[in-house]
Amino acid sequence: MKILMASSEAVPFAKTGGLADMVSSLSRALAALGHEVCIALPRYYGIDKSRLKALEGAMGVPMGGGEEWCAVLESVLPGPNGKQNKNNVRVFFIDHEKFFGRDGIYGTPSEPDFLDNPRRFTFFSRSIFQLCRKIGWYPDIIHAHDWPAALSAVYLKFSERFNNFAKTVSALTVHNLGYQGIYSRDNYYHTGLGWDVFYRAGFEDGNMMNMLRAGIYSADTLNTVSPHYAEETMTGEYGFRLDGVLRYRSSSYRGILNGIDTDTWNPEKDSFIPCPYSAKNMEGKSKAKKALQKEFGLEPNADVPVIGLISRLTGQKGVGELFGPAYGSAYPICRDMNIQFAILGSGESWCENELRSLSMRLPNLKARIGYDERLAHLIEAGSDFFLMPSRYEPSGLNQMYSLSYGTIPIVRNTGGLVDTVENFNEATGTGTGFMFNDLTPDAIYNTVGWAVWAWYNRRPQIEEMRKRGMKKDFSWENSAKKYVIMYEEAVSKTQ
Numbered sequence: 001m002k003i004l005m006a007s008s009e010a011v012p013f014a015k016t017g018g019l020a021d022m023v024s025s026l027s028r029a030l031a032a033l034g035h036e037v038c039i040a041l042p043r044y045y046g047i048d049k050s051r052l053k054a055l056e057g058a059m060g061v062p063m064g065g066g067e068e069w070c071a072v073l074e075s076v077l078p079g080p081n082g083k084q085n086k087n088n089v090r091v092f093f094i095d096h097e098k099f100f101g102r103d104g105i106y107g108t109p110s111e112p113d114f115l116d117n118p119r120r121f122t123f124f125s126r127s128i129f130q131l132c133r134k135i136g137w138y139p140d141i142i143h144a145h146d147w148p149a150a151l152s153a154v155y156l157k158f159s160e161r162f163n164n165f166a167k168t169v170s171a172l173t174v175h176n177l178g179y180q181g182i183y184s185r186d187n188y189y190h191t192g193l194g195w196d197v198f199y200r201a202g203f204e205d206g207n208m209m210n211m212l213r214a215g216i217y218s219a220d221t222l223n224t225v226s227p228h229y230a231e232e233t234m235t236g237e238y239g240f241r242l243d244g245v246l247r248y249r250s251s252s253y254r255g256i257l258n259g260i261d262t263d264t265w266n267p268e269k270d271s272f273i274p275c276p277y278s279a280k281n282m283e284g285k286s287k288a289k290k291a292l293q294k295e296f297g298l299e300p301n302a303d304v305p306v307i308g309l310i311s312r313l314t315g316q317k318g319v320g321e322l323f324g325p326a327y328g329s330a331y332p333i334c335r336d337m338n339i340q341f342a343i344l345g346s347g348e349s350w351c352e353n354e355l356r357s358l359s360m361r362l363p364n365l366k367a368r369i370g371y372d373e374r375l376a377h378l379i380e381a382g383s384d385f386f387l388m389p390s391r392y393e394p395s396g397l398n399q400m401y402s403l404s405y406g407t408i409p410i411v412r413n414t415g416g417l418v419d420t421v422e423n424f425n426e427a428t429g430t431g432t433g434f435m436f437n438d439l440t441p442d443a444i445y446n447t448v449g450w451a452v453w454a455w456y457n458r459r460p461q462i463e464e465m466r467k468r469g470m471k472k473d474f475s476w477e478n479s480a481k482k483y484v485i486m487y488e489e490a491v492s493k494t495q
């Protein structure tokens with residue numbers, strides 16, 4: 001099959017979150033299964049132009065009543081770790097100075113959501129059709145990711161499905177329903193689509209236009225990034241007001257769990273940790289724990305359990321209940337329990353400040369503020385437990401990394417965490433982690449307490465749990481096959 005990925009992010013070119021990892025890993029895995037995959041991406045200033053090949057001639061893209069002109073640049077997706085990619089996934093960059101000639105992808109710290117984002121990503125979604133015409137390559141599947149590319153499904157359905165695109169179908173992956181691209185209707189003009197399409201395609205959202213909603217209505221097939229999150233998003237609690245639309249589309253909507261990049265996140269060949277290890281020989285894990293304690297200035301003591309946390313510091317990740325000044329559970333956990341807490345994250349400034357303050361007040365809690373790939377690997381390898389008290393979690397990668405590294409996840413019962421972590425059952429001796437239902441400081445405190453109790457009183461069971469987790473297979477190959485089934489079903493329904 002020929003598959004075109006339309007995305008605003010893909011590693012190593014542009015990344016703000018898990019979406020970027022997913023697009024590249026899925027593309028590689030599909031190519032390894034024998035499919036022909038291209039990625040279309042805007043060219044932001046952060047992407048070094050001198051290393052890309054420019055295609056000849058300018059490309060015109062219809063916008064509003066006129067046309068916008070851009071250039072197209074080309075490269076090849078490198079393999080994981082920047083190695084040469086054997087699978088030859090081609091990447092095309094849409095180079096438009098006015099829309100993408102800036103450093104931020106969606107915004108900057110002073111302007112988190114660029115005012116012209118609806119126009120920028122309308123342009124991007126439209127440009128992919130011109131790109132295909134320019135390179136003479138017509139995909140069977142246009143696979144759009146999140147709201148920035150969602151309009152490509154709308155364009156396919158309402159204005160492009162003819163000639164070379166007559167048999168093309170669209171797939172839309174919703175990575176996080178919390179981001180929908182909701183803007184003033186004034187921006188609709190830029191789509192160049194008639195007002196009938198505004199209503200037929202489902203753009204209407206109160207007084208506003210909702211780009212993700214239109215994508216959900218229009219895509220031939222839809223998914224999100226875990227089966228449990230798919231169920232949750234069809235409820236009022238997790239649906240961010242789109243639960244009704246998702247229920248309406250439920251026969252074409254599914255959850256496919258993200259995989260992890262097992263070349264990069266693999267304790268047997270991780271170059272960021274002092275010594276590789278596996279379930280058969282865990283010595284390297286003890287060394288990683290020692291290195292982690294040293295790096296974070298924690299007492300070097302193998303007997304005390306280390307709890308790790310790596311996160312964007314935002315409400316979605318449960319940081320209010322954990323670190324909220326005066327009510328969060330982190331302080332009483334560190335005060336009452338014989339544990340160590342190693343934290344890496346960046347995000348909301350109140351939370352960064354609170355973490356700095358907790359690090360000074362508590363000898364057994366140390367936080368690093370910032371984004372640090374190497375430290376993330378060291379925390380995954382060197383911790384005994386990994387805490388993810390997420391409010392919602394579409395897929396979640398860190399709990400999968402943790403399981404592979406023999407680090408026991410302590411998670412909230414939500415989203416992809418449910419699909420990947422099995423709760424500990426002392427009586428039957430089963431489970432791979434510890435789980436709680438309510439997102440409250442008490443529930444976090446009690447569940448961490450349960451895990452710490454098991455560490456000190458049920459150590460053989462803890463060691464068994466680690467090994468069970470390390471046996472799990474989260475490779476992308478499994479997930480990519482499910483995407484192929486989704487594509488094939490959509491193709492057969494549409495033709």
Ligand code: ADP
Nearest residue numbers: 017018311312345346370371372376396397398
């Ligand atoms: P989300 O995409 O919602 O942030 P995921 O768990 O799906 O959450 O993926 C987050 C990814 O970003 C993980 O690979 C995680 O290790 C990484 N990450 C998050 N914050 C940091 C940080 N401060 N430093 C290094 N890596 C981070």
